[in-house]
Amino acid sequence: MSGNGSLEALRRSGRIVIVGASLAGLRAAETLRDEGFTGSLTLIGDEPHEPYDRPPLSKQVLLGKATADRTALPRRRELDAEWRLGVAATGLDMTARRVRLGDGDEVPYDRLLITTGVRARPWPHPLEAELDGVFVLRTRQDAIALNRRLTAAPHRVLVIGAGFTGSEIASACRELGLEVTVAERGPAPLVGALGGVVGQVAAELHRAHGVDLRCGVMVTGLEGDSAGRLRRAHLSDGTALDVDVAVVSLGATRNTEWLAGSGLGAGPRGIACDAGCRAFDVRGIVTDDVFVAGDVARSPHPLFNYQFLSLEHWGNAVSQAETAAHNMINASADRRPHLWIPAFWSSQFGVNIKSVGVPSLGEEILIAQGSLAEGRFTGVYGYQGRVIAAVTFDQTKWLEHYQRLIETAAPFPPPWTTVDRRAEGLRPVPADFPDPSLPTHGPTVTLSGYSPTDRRITFTPARA
Amino acid sequence: MTQGSLLRKITDYANRADPYPVYAELRKTPVLHDEAGPYIVSTYWEIHGLLHDPRISSDARNLNPQAAETLADEEDPALPPAFLRLDPPEHDRLRRLAMTPFGPPHTPRRIHAMRGELTRIIGELIDGFADRDRIDLVDHFSYPFPVTVICRLLGVPREDEPRFHHWAETLAAGLDPDPDEDAAERRRVTQRARSELGLYLAELIEERRRAPGDDMLSALAAGHGPEGQMTQAELLSTAALLLVAGHETTVNLITNGMLTLLRNPDVLTQLRTRPHLAVPLVEELLRFEPPVQLLPQRTPLADIDIAGVTIPKGASVWLVLASGNRDPQRFLEPDRFDPQRRDNQHLGFGSGIHSCFGAPLARLEAQLALTALARRLDNPRLLEDPPEYRRNAVLRGPRHLPLAFDGLREPGD
Numbered sequence: 001m002s003g004n005g006s007l008e009a010l011r012r013s014g015r016i017v018i019v020g021a022s023l024a025g026l027r028a029a030e031t032l033r034d035e036g037f038t039g040s041l042t043l044i045g046d047e048p049h050e051p052y053d054r055p056p057l058s059k060q061v062l063l064g065k066a067t068a069d070r071t072a073l074p075r076r077r078e079l080d081a082e083w084r085l086g087v088a089a090t091g092l093d094m095t096a097r098r099v100r101l102g103d104g105d106e107v108p109y110d111r112l113l114i115t116t117g118v119r120a121r122p123w124p125h126p127l128e129a130e131l132d133g134v135f136v137l138r139t140r141q142d143a144i145a146l147n148r149r150l151t152a153a154p155h156r157v158l159v160i161g162a163g164f165t166g167s168e169i170a171s172a173c174r175e176l177g178l179e180v181t182v183a184e185r186g187p188a189p190l191v192g193a194l195g196g197v198v199g200q201v202a203a204e205l206h207r208a209h210g211v212d213l214r215c216g217v218m219v220t221g222l223e224g225d226s227a228g229r230l231r232r233a234h235l236s237d238g239t240a241l242d243v244d245v246a247v248v249s250l251g252a253t254r255n256t257e258w259l260a261g262s263g264l265g266a267g268p269r270g271i272a273c274d275a276g277c278r279a280f281d282v283r284g285i286v287t288d289d290v291f292v293a294g295d296v297a298r299s300p301h302p303l304f305n306y307q308f309l310s311l312e313h314w315g316n317a318v319s320q321a322e323t324a325a326h327n328m329i330n331a332s333a334d335r336r337p338h339l340w341i342p343a344f345w346s347s348q349f350g351v352n353i354k355s356v357g358v359p360s361l362g363e364e365i366l367i368a369q370g371s372l373a374e375g376r377f378t379g380v381y382g383y384q385g386r387v388i389a390a391v392t393f394d395q396t397k398w399l400e401h402y403q404r405l406i407e408t409a410a411p412f413p414p415p416w417t418t419v420d421r422r423a424e425g426l427r428p429v430p431a432d433f434p435d436p437s438l439p440t441h442g443p444t445v446t447l448s449g450y451s452p453t454d455r456r457i458t459f460t461p462a463r464a
Numbered sequence: 465m466t467q468g469s470l471l472r473k474i475t476d477y478a479n480r481a482d483p484y485p486v487y488a489e490l491r492k493t494p495v496l497h498d499e500a501g502p503y504i505v506s507t508y509w510e511i512h513g514l515l516h517d518p519r520i521s522s523d524a525r526n527l528n529p530q531a532a533e534t535l536a537d538e539e540d541p542a543l544p545p546a547f548l549r550l551d552p553p554e555h556d557r558l559r560r561l562a563m564t565p566f567g568p569p570h571t572p573r574r575i576h577a578m579r580g581e582l583t584r585i586i587g588e589l590i591d592g593f594a595d596r597d598r599i600d601l602v603d604h605f606s607y608p609f610p611v612t613v614i615c616r617l618l619g620v621p622r623e624d625e626p627r628f629h630h631w632a633e634t635l636a637a638g639l640d641p642d643p644d645e646d647a648a649e650r651r652r653v654t655q656r657a658r659s660e661l662g663l664y665l666a667e668l669i670e671e672r673r674r675a676p677g678d679d680m681l682s683a684l685a686a687g688h689g690p691e692g693q694m695t696q697a698e699l700l701s702t703a704a705l706l707l708v709a710g711h712e713t714t715v716n717l718i719t720n721g722m723l724t725l726l727r728n729p730d731v732l733t734q735l736r737t738r739p740h741l742a743v744p745l746v747e748e749l750l751r752f753e754p755p756v757q758l759l760p761q762r763t764p765l766a767d768i769d770i771a772g773v774t775i776p777k778g779a780s781v782w783l784v785l786a787s788g789n790r791d792p793q794r795f796l797e798p799d800r801f802d803p804q805r806r807d808n809q810h811l812g813f814g815s816g817i818h819s820c821f822g823a824p825l826a827r828l829e830a831q832l833a834l835t836a837l838a839r840r841l842d843n844p845r846l847l848e849d850p851p852e853y854r855r856n857a858v859l860r861g862p863r864h865l866p867l868a869f870d871g872l873r874e875p876g877d
């Protein structure tokens with residue numbers, strides 16, 4: 001069969017299955033239709049809801065400014081798809097090209113897209129995790145439950161882990177007027193993602209807003225009463241804390257277990273794929289009919305030494321989904337690489353934080369504009385003499401410029417003058433990332449070596 | 465064609481009615497320069513990049529002396545540069561202070577809350593056409609509407625309009641980098657208008673301090689924001705900026721808008737029955753016929769390499785927004801007016817830290833005004849096409865827009 005003829009048949013009447021009906025899944029489905037795919041389209045999602053948006057869950061929803069059921073993702077177009085919601089995919093037969101479902105059904109495909117994302121890493125002690133008052137925040141259900149508990153005026157909330165999500169939760173608690181303690185095993189909030197220099201600014205933000213921030217400590221145990229309600233938390237510094245709510249924010253685990261034994265190169269680090277979003281199998285050979293996108297994917301990036309990056313970023317999920325969808329129905333010469341420059345935003349304590357590039361690769365940081373002390377600044381990260389990332393606190397509008405510096409491998413430190421350059425911005429200082437062999441809870445960008453099927457590198461979850 | 469003659473073509477009044485062929489010519493050289501003149505940037509990505517480039521200053525004090533000579537502005541201790549002409553951190557602080565009584569996060573609903581009042585003002589102005597069958601849209605609508613609004617918003621007496629109208633027009637004209645004019649003379653005239661406007665505003669602010677209202681001047685003068693207060697001089701400059709900017713831009717947006725609608729009668733008809741179209745329509749107008757055609761006031765703090773040219777530190781840079789908006793490298797069929805256009809990240813309000821402060825108000829004014837005009841004028845038609853334009857090449861728009869119509873429909877029809 002001629003390649004073009006079969007591609008034409010695929011576009012016209014092929015079967016495309018998407019597993020994971022969230023942001024990446026929806027955007028991919030829309031792109032497929034936009035690009036003229038008229039065959040059958042099936043979306044499989046284990047959550048009972050149509051695709052919804054997660055970033056508001058730790059922001060507006062916790063504050064009660066939006067209800068969780070109002071976070072549905074806007075539809076860009078009609079989809080004409082079959083939705084299999086509330087049922088998980090439980091297995092994949094790559095030879096027969098079938099996806100097995102939890103209800104016993106099997107769905108055949110010509111092209112498969114996997115967008116199963118990640119889930120919140122649970123509290124590692126199962127019995128303690130069961131206590132009434134212990135929460136994680138990943139899904140709409142989580143947000144509804146946590147919001148309900150927060151509005152019932154708890155005595156004190158404990159946030160375990162001060163990454164982006166944990167910090168946003170702490171911020172929401174303070175805005176609601178709740179007492180909140182944040183326990184972070186690293187030296188400052190956000191250090192895993194942004195390093196210690198910026199982490200100090202984050203720490204001041206927490207404290208200025210009345211958070212009881214405790215760094216360099218771990219939560220060693222959660223204790224309940226006879227009715228199974230959370231009452232107390234024990235910390236590694238020997239102290240105990242009376243709390244009735246604990247939110248576990250220790251990063252995420254990739255949803256790949258359902259692929260065990262399928263022969264796909266899927267593991268706890270995600271699913272490795274090439275720059276065109278085609279998944280690798282366990283032999284390190286690229287497949288041609290299985291694609292991946294979003295939080296579950298790990299793909300090589302030429303600007304970052306072809307390292308396999310897995311990114312838990314909204315914008316990345318959208319862009320990668322669009323690329324995957326395009327490539328699924330196009331001939332190899334027309335395929336596009338996923339060359340997204342990592343970009344992330346967060347809002348906490350009234351500050352708008354944005355980053356581009358991969359800050360955690362940075363060795364040094366230069367405060368190119370503004371000032372750390374004023375809490376409004378642009379920090380530029382350098383790696384081996386070039387600009388590798390930038391972060392802004394309330395200075396978003398400059399970020400594009402720094403993105404271009406990353407894209408063009410501009411020298412670090414940037415040699416030229418800028419507006420608002422202060423004395424502290426005259427020379428770079430060490431960016432002060434924690435030793436990567438000592439993981440904090442969840443840097444949002446994780447780098448995981450070169451070989452797609454290499455599982456020797458384990459980035460052990462923080463055992464708090 | 466030599467570069468000098470292209471520069472002249474931008475400012476040449478003969479091209480005012482349709483500057484777009486000149487811009488198309490310009491875009492062949494994304495960064496155009498000849499000896500003494502400014503560096504003229506005309507392509508979308510280059511303009512966009514420079515608007516976000518922290519090596520670019522808006523502060524005239526960073527111009528080299530030769531480039532500064534052609535500027536109309538003068539140092540004036542009574543009225544120092546407003547935030548439009550400052551760099552961070554001063555710019556950021558003043559803009560934030562001005563934003564406190566104007567928009568989010570402190571006053572998020574101010575503009576939205578004006579909806580009813582805007583609709584009422586528009587209704588009254590249109591009702592005023594009842595016994596006529598022709599009007600000059602500029603004199604009878606596009607000018608009085610935004611002026612009434614900005615007066616109301618700032619707390620400036622509407623009756624004083626004849627006084628500050630003159631100053632505003634003079635200051636706006638001072639922005640126009642017409643090389644044919646006598647720079648020294650213009651500088652003198654602009655300077656006088658600035659001082660007179662400053663005196664007028666000082667008095668007004670004093671009154672607002674004594675008897676505060678719910679207007680922006682009262683709020684700015686009281687300065688209850690989290691970041692303290694503006695100095696008296698900063699207050700005057702900010703007030704002058706808001707008053708002048710609120711004056712000379714929306715007028716053109718509405719007039720250009722109606723002109724474009726009358727040239728595209730099918731769109732006018734659609735707008736009559738589908739008021740939701742107003743939102744993307746106004747965005748397309750801001751792309752297609754932006755009221756601010758170019759920004760003549762930028763200068764690099766360091767040598768900047770862009771599109772194969774090095775723009776030296778201290779040079780004068782013009783960013784031709786209206787040309788970027790028609791760049792085929794960025795927009796599909798850029799010369800087509802398409803009110804349903806997707807992916808319409810135009811430069812009509814600039815971009816970056818100086819992006820138009822009044823954009824939310826201007827958008828709403830234009831949306832409501834054009835929808836009301838489309839609904840209520842029965843069979844409107846242009847009496848002159850192209851109409852007579854103002855001199856200004858920067859703030860471009862018709863001086864008059866004579867229209868005829870068969871009558872008025874009731875607001876509810």
Ligand SMILES: Cc1cc2nc3c(=O)[nH]c(=O)nc-3n(C[C@H](O)[C@H](O)[C@H](O)COP(=O)(O)OP(=O)(O)OC[C@H]3O[C@@H](n4cnc5c(N)ncnc54)[C@H](O)[C@@H]3O)c2cc1C
Binds near residue numbers: 054139258312345
């Ligand atoms: C609280 C919170 C705040 C965030 N804030 C920000 C932010 O401010 N900025 C930012 O850039 N990003 C933020 N993110 C990250 C962003 O939401 C994610 O990057 C994005 O949701 C990724 O989309 P995805 O489709 O790849 O994965 P997901 O949204 O995780 O979707 C995967 C879907 O697949 C389903 N699934 C899993 N396994 C199976 C299976 N076997 N069968 C069927 N379905 C399955 C899951 O239940 C889920 O619905 C935030 C995330 C959270 C949780």
